[in-house]
Amino acid sequence: xxxxxxxxxxxxxxxxxxCEVTVSDRGEVRGNRCDRGREYALLEHRDPRRIxxxxxxxxxxxxxxLPVRTDRPIPKRLLFEAAKILATECISRPVKAGDVVVRDxxxxxxxxxxxxxxx
Amino acid sequence: xxxAGRHTHADVVVIGGGPAGLAAAVAARxxxxxxxxxxxxxxxxxxxxxxxxxxxxxxxWFGEELTGPEYAGRFVKQAADAGAESMLETMxxxxxxxxRVVAVSPRDGLVMVECGAIVLAMxxxxxxxGALAIPGTRPAGIFTAGTAQRLVxxxxxxxxxxxxxxxxGDVGLIMARRLTLEGVKVEAVVEIMSYAGxxxxxxxxxxxxxxxxxxxxxxxxxxxxxxxLEGVSVAPVDDRRAPIPDKEWFIPCDTLLLxxxxxxxxxxxxxxxxxxxxxxxxxxxxxxxxxxxxGIFACGNVVHVHDxxxxxxxxxxxxxxxxxxxxxxxxxxxxxxxxxxxxxxxTAAAGAMAGAxxxxxxxxxxxxxxxxxxxxxxGAGARPAHYxxxxxxxxxxxNGDGTSRISGTRTLGEIRPGSNVRYVVPQRxxxxxxxxxxxxxxxxxxRPSEPAENVVVEVSAAGKVLRRQRKEKVRPGEMxxxxxxxxxxxxxxxxxxxxxxxx
Numbered sequence: 029x030x031x032x033x034x035x036x037x038x039x040x041x042x043x044x045x046x047c048e049v050t051v052s053d054r055g056e057v058r059g060n061r062c063d064r065g066r067e068y069a070l071l072e073h074r075d076p077r078r079i080x081x082x083x084x085x086x087x088x089x090x091x092x093x094l095p096v097r098t099d100r101p102i103p104k105r106l107l108f109e110a111a112k113i114l115a116t117e118c119i120s121r122p123v124k125a126g127d128v129v130v131r132d133x134x135x136x137x138x139x140x141x142x143x144x145x146x147x
Numbered sequence: 148x149x150x151a152g153r154h155t156h157a158d159v160v161v162i163g164g165g166p167a168g169l170a171a172a173v174a175a176r177x178x179x180x181x182x183x184x185x186x187x188x189x190x191x192x193x194x195x196x197x198x199x200x201x202x203x204x205x206x207x208w209f210g211e212e213l214t215g216p217e218y219a220g221r222f223v224k225q226a227a228d229a230g231a232e233s234m235l236e237t238m239x240x241x242x243x244x245x246x247r248v249v250a251v252s253p254r255d256g257l258v259m260v261e262c263g264a265i266v267l268a269m270x271x272x273x274x275x276x277g278a279l280a281i282p283g284t285r286p287a288g289i290f291t292a293g294t295a296q297r298l299v300x301x302x303x304x305x306x307x308x309x310x311x312x313x314x315x316g317d318v319g320l321i322m323a324r325r326l327t328l329e330g331v332k333v334e335a336v337v338e339i340m341s342y343a344g345x346x347x348x349x350x351x352x353x354x355x356x357x358x359x360x361x362x363x364x365x366x367x368x369x370x371x372x373x374x375x376l377e378g379v380s381v382a383p384v385d386d387r388r389a390p391i392p393d394k395e396w397f398i399p400c401d402t403l404l405l406x407x408x409x410x411x412x413x414x415x416x417x418x419x420x421x422x423x424x425x426x427x428x429x430x431x432x433x434x435x436x437x438x439x440x441x442g443i444f445a446c447g448n449v450v451h452v453h454d455x456x457x458x459x460x461x462x463x464x465x466x467x468x469x470x471x472x473x474x475x476x477x478x479x480x481x482x483x484x485x486x487x488x489x490x491x492x493x494t495a496a497a498g499a500m501a502g503a504x505x506x507x508x509x510x511x512x513x514x515x516x517x518x519x520x521x522x523x524x525x526g527a528g529a530r531p532a533h534y535x536x537x538x539x540x541x542x543x544x545x546n547g548d549g550t551s552r553i554s555g556t557r558t559l560g561e562i563r564p565g566s567n568v569r570y571v572v573p574q575r576x577x578x579x580x581x582x583x584x585x586x587x588x589x590x591x592x593x594r595p596s597e598p599a600e601n602v603v604v605e606v607s608a609a610g611k612v613l614r615r616q617r618k619e620k621v622r623p624g625e626m627x628x629x630x631x632x633x634x635x636x637x638x639x640x641x642x643x644x645x646x647x648x649x650x
Contacts, residue, residue: 039351045619046347061619078352081201081214082328083300093303095200095216104356111328125220143200144216 038072040065077101080110084117084129086146094119094146096129098138106134114140122147153255157182158263158474159467160248161231162239162415165194166456167447168268169222170463171470172231175266178471184260185226185233186250192226192233193219194270196456198297201321203348207457218456234258242267242419246442246477263474266466267416267430267438267445271452273318274408281313283370286377292318292406299325307402311379312336313367317345317454317624319406324353326402333359334398337381339366339388342598344406344624346454367403368395376401409452416445426570427451433559433575434589436466442477444470451572451592454626458592560636562591565605565646569596569623578638589631593645595621601650604629608637608644621647 034053039046042064049059049069057066079101083093102110110133117130123142130140158180161168164187175183185192196204199215206212209221226233237252248260273291288307290298296318298304310331312319315338323333336354341364343350354361362381368390369380378399382390411429413421422439424431429450430438436446446466447459559575572592591606599621606614606629613635621627629645636643 039347039355041348041351044347044625046351078356079202079212080328083200083303085303093301095197095214095300097200097202097214107328115329125217143214144197144220 036069036073038069040068042068076104078104078107080107080114080140081143082111082114082140084114084119084140087118087120088146091144091146094123094129095143096140097143098133098136099128099141100138102133102136102138106136110134110136119146153257154259154261156261157184158478159183159266159470160260160262160264161185161266161268161467162242162248163187163194163268163270163447163449164189164192164233164235165268165270165447166196166219166222166459167270167449167463167466168194168266169219169226170460171266171268171444171446171467173222173225173229174464174467175471175474176226176229176231176467178468180263180471180474183229183231183471185231186237186239186248186260187233187235188238190236192223192235195293198293198300199321200300201325204456207455208460215456222460239415242415242443244419244440244443263442263477264470265443266463266470267421267443267449268447268463268466269412269415269449271409271411271448273405274410276405279313279405279407281367281370283380284372286370286372286375288372288376288401289370289403289405292316292322292404295322295402295404296325299329305329307331307376307400309334309400310402310404311367311381311398311400312404312406313379314338314406314408315340315343315345315350315361315363316406316408317349319404320345320349320353322404322406323359324357327357327359331402333357334400335359335381336361337365337367338363339384340364342622342624344408346624347622366390368392370403371397376403379403409448411449411452413449416449419443421445424570424574426564427572429572431574432572433577434465434573435469435577436462436573437469437473442473444473451570451594454624458626458628461590560641560643562643562645564593565607565644567596567599567602567621567647568645569594571645576636576641576643578636578641587633589633589636590628591631591645592626592628594626595623595647598622599647599649602647603650605646605648606631606643607646608641613643617650618647 036051038049040049047060047065049065051057051069051073057069060066079098081097083095086094123146125142125144127142128139129142159175161172164185168185172183172185196215196219202212202214204213204215204218237250239248239250241249242265246262246265250258273293276289295306310326310333312323315336323336327333365381365383367379368382371378378397380395380397382395384390416430421430430445432438432445432450436444438445444466446462453459558578560578562571562574564571576589602618602621604616614631616629
């Protein structure tokens with residue numbers, strides 16, 4: 029598949045088939061085998077978002093790291109900055125899976141929540 | 148000094164507390180098994196899931212995307228709610244054909260459990276560097292991907308600054324993203340095959356999202372560095388997968404991750420004489436997940452390496468339910484077990500425990516029971532009296548002519564891989580059976596040998612096509628499943644073949 033200037037290509041992850049879908053600079057979609065692929069590619073083109081999963085440090089010697097996730101997808105371009113914020117956190121209180129660890133990361137409205145119990 | 152754990156009974160013992168074992172324990176309890184014990188060598192349940200902090204688990208089973216710790220947490224709670232017990236920090240040393248489990252733990256010392264049924268759920272381990280024979284030095288900085296995942300996600304170790312990943316298995320791809328987000332420069336993922344090993348979504352979201360190059364048809368041809376890794380040579384491979392020297396180039400790095408395959412963990416199974424399938428590396432199982440040894444079931448990655456935990460859970464549920472039924476059957480007929488065989492058994496069991504009391508002679512002691520099995524000539528001869536229910540059941544093996552009697556007196560049909568199918572699971576099915584978790588439906592899992600497009604997964608028996616399922620794309624990295632209506636299965640000497648053919 030040749031890729032013209034301004035074209036955007038992504039592997040669709042809506043199902044295991046994994047179509048290579050291209051969005052042209054005029055917003056035309058090709059390569060998809062279904063509507064889900066079209067929607068996925070357009071969203072990926074317009075506003076790609078990801079759930080960020082990471083860890084934060086703790087003061088607990090048995091569990092030095094607490095796994096966390098954002099409670100909703102955040103813009104892909106903010107992943108590195110968000111990961112840096114989580115890298116500076118340290119938890120010294122008991123938390124349960126689902127508890128908020130860092131609220132409203134980078135003004136996205138997304139919070140990092142624990143995915144495991146601590147203490 | 149006397150500890151309650153030393154010599155005990157359980158209806159179902161599950162070996163391994165990962166997702167397969169947890170599901171089996173939950174299902175066994177729900178199916179009415181009395182005492183269900185999970186034996187786990189780690190300090191906590193959950194298996195490998197606690198270190199898999201990324202999302203993507205549970206889409207099929209729970210209908211939502213969970214992280215590994217969340218998925219594990221749900222099943223740990225379900226197991227506790229269902230009333231399953233667990234023995235943590237307990238390592239199983241031996242399982243026997245007469246359904247005893249010998250284990251050791253710091254708390255209880257040597258433990259012997261007599262069981263109504265055993266479920267193997269030991270999972271798999273990583274293929275190590277030694278299996279690859281990469282030329283070069285032996286510096287620090289080379290890790291298998293799963294070990295790296297544990298170090299980074301559980302222990303908080305910083306592995307290095309620049310990394311190369313050999314192999315495109317899912318764990319390696321996940322680690323490429325994780326390391327990148329933690330500030331490590333991932334220089335390349337190098338895959339010897341012409342196609343990626345991991346799921347398509349991981350290629351996209353772990354590599355392409357971060358512009359990490361994936362070199363297909365390439366390998367690490369040499370490792371450089373004396374004390375610490377200083378770099379790797381990478382080269383394309385020829386059609387015999389040998390590196391082409393004059394096309395080699397050097398990538399400086401201090402960390403090399405190996406994501407080059409997983410091997411079902413079957414030392415216990417092999418030592419017990421359970422028949423293994425060379426294609427999967429795991430036990431040959433029936434559609435009820437029973438192995439060639441009656442009363443011993445298996446599920447999850449110990450049977451074959453899965454790519455989705457949801458399927459592991461499904462396996463575990465089938466195995467647990469069937470194990471509960473086997474244990475109940477064993478217990479029901481145990482009352483009428485005052486046979487010569489059962490008397491011999493008691494003696495053998497006493498001998499075994501005498502060995503166990505001796506501490507260091509544990510293995511010899513347990514072995515005494517096994518030897519009696521051989522001498523009496525029946526699989527159930529040395530069964531402890533409490534669970535001698537399946538007395539007289541032959542512990543035979545598949546005989547290759549299409550029928551086998553690997554389980555009890557039921558007749559088993561055989562499922563075989565056909566063209567472009569690397570393996571199928573289950574490899575046997577109970578003829579006329581309607582258990583196996585799916586009632587009338589028999590689910591066959593399979594993996595293609597080679598990638599292909601526009602194909603049909605075809606299930607046939609005695610020259611008759613039972614089922615055709617169209618697939619746009621198949622890849623060895625993605626397991627396929629095909630459902631068969633049991634009523635269409637052959638009776639008598641049944642051989643079912645699963646093939647992937649072009650459309």
